[in-house]
Amino acid sequence: MLVLSRKQGEGITIGDNLKVKILDIKGRQVRIGIEAPPDYFIYREEVYEKILVENRKAASPDSEKIESIVNNISGLIQKKG
Amino acid sequence: MLINTAKFGKIEIETERILTFSEGIIGFDHAKRYVLFDMAKESPFKWLQAVDDPVLCFIIIDPTLLKPDYSVSVSKEDLESLQADTAEDLGSVAIVSVQDDSKQLTANIRGPLIINFKTRRAKQIALQDQDYSLRHKILQLDDASVECEKAALNG
Numbered sequence: 001m002l003v004l005s006r007k008q009g010e011g012i013t014i015g016d017n018l019k020v021k022i023l024d025i026k027g028r029q030v031r032i033g034i035e036a037p038p039d040y041f042i043y044r045e046e047v048y049e050k051i052l053v054e055n056r057k058a059a060s061p062d063s064e065k066i067e068s069i070v071n072n073i074s075g076l077i078q079k080k081g
Numbered sequence: 082m083l084i085n086t087a088k089f090g091k092i093e094i095e096t097e098r099i100l101t102f103s104e105g106i107i108g109f110d111h112a113k114r115y116v117l118f119d120m121a122k123e124s125p126f127k128w129l130q131a132v133d134d135p136v137l138c139f140i141i142i143d144p145t146l147l148k149p150d151y152s153v154s155v156s157k158e159d160l161e162s163l164q165a166d167t168a169e170d171l172g173s174v175a176i177v178s179v180q181d182d183s184k185q186l187t188a189n190i191r192g193p194l195i196i197n198f199k200t201r202r203a204k205q206i207a208l209q210d211q212d213y214s215l216r217h218k219i220l221q222l223d224d225a226s227v228e229c230e231k232a233a234l235n236g
Contacts, residue, residue, distance in 0.1 A: 038104075038158075038161065038162035039103045039104050039162075041104050041107065041110070043107075043207050044207070047191075048107065048207065050191075050192075051108075051192035051205065051207060051215065052108045054178060054189045054192065054216070055176065055189075056108050057178045057179075057180070058139055058176045058178035058189070059108075059109065059137060059138070060087075060137055060139075061138075061140060061179065065179075066140060067120065067121075069179075069220075069222065070126045070177070071121050071124065073186075073219075
């Protein structure tokens with residue numbers, strides 16, 4: 001891993017399209033500004049990892065099984081809604 | 082256009098129906114285009130089928146059916162990437178999954194898919210709201226509790 005020291009107000013450029021700036025440092029928390037093209041995923045790491053796990057689990061489900069489950073309960077959820 | 086899918090075979094879809102996730106869905110950035118299919122008549126669940134990957138699909142549901150007061154806050158950057166003028170142009174859906182050896186059906190209402198139905202642009206976002214779960218329980222799937230849940234939902 002490349003490690004750089006930066007002060008408040010300083011930044012880092014990655015490739016042609018990515019800019020990271022240290023906006024503010026308060027105690028143990030750092031505010032970071034990121035400029036990136038709109039087709040880049042930018043998430044807090046811990047949330048990203050969790051969503052990734054859930055997405056992988058949800059993708060391309062065993063369709064007969066899940067279809068029979070959801071068809072059975074469809075009416076119930078509509079009533080609830 | 083004609084698309085190839087593992088689930089529905091080869092099917093013709095109107096290109097206007099295609100939803101474009103310019104970043105893909107997290108973990109599946111190879112697939113940018115999807116199309117929605119109804120699962121069964123009047124079912125709240127739908128299939129989200131990838132256009133460019135025949136095998137890739139998700140089951141989704143309107144999160145407000147699970148949590149009537151569900152609301153998402155969308156950042157200015159998200160509005161821009163969805164090409165939306167206001168948040169009112171947007172709708173959200175949650176990805177459904179089966180957990181723990183088929184014991185539970187859940188919906189990810191923490192990381193919803195936000196869709197601009199006008200421009201057909203979409204993206205998955207991560208909400209900060211701790212009240213919204215990655216595994217919002219829809220239903221317990223062992224037989225006894227399905228009955229309980231049915232009773233609870235009907236009541």
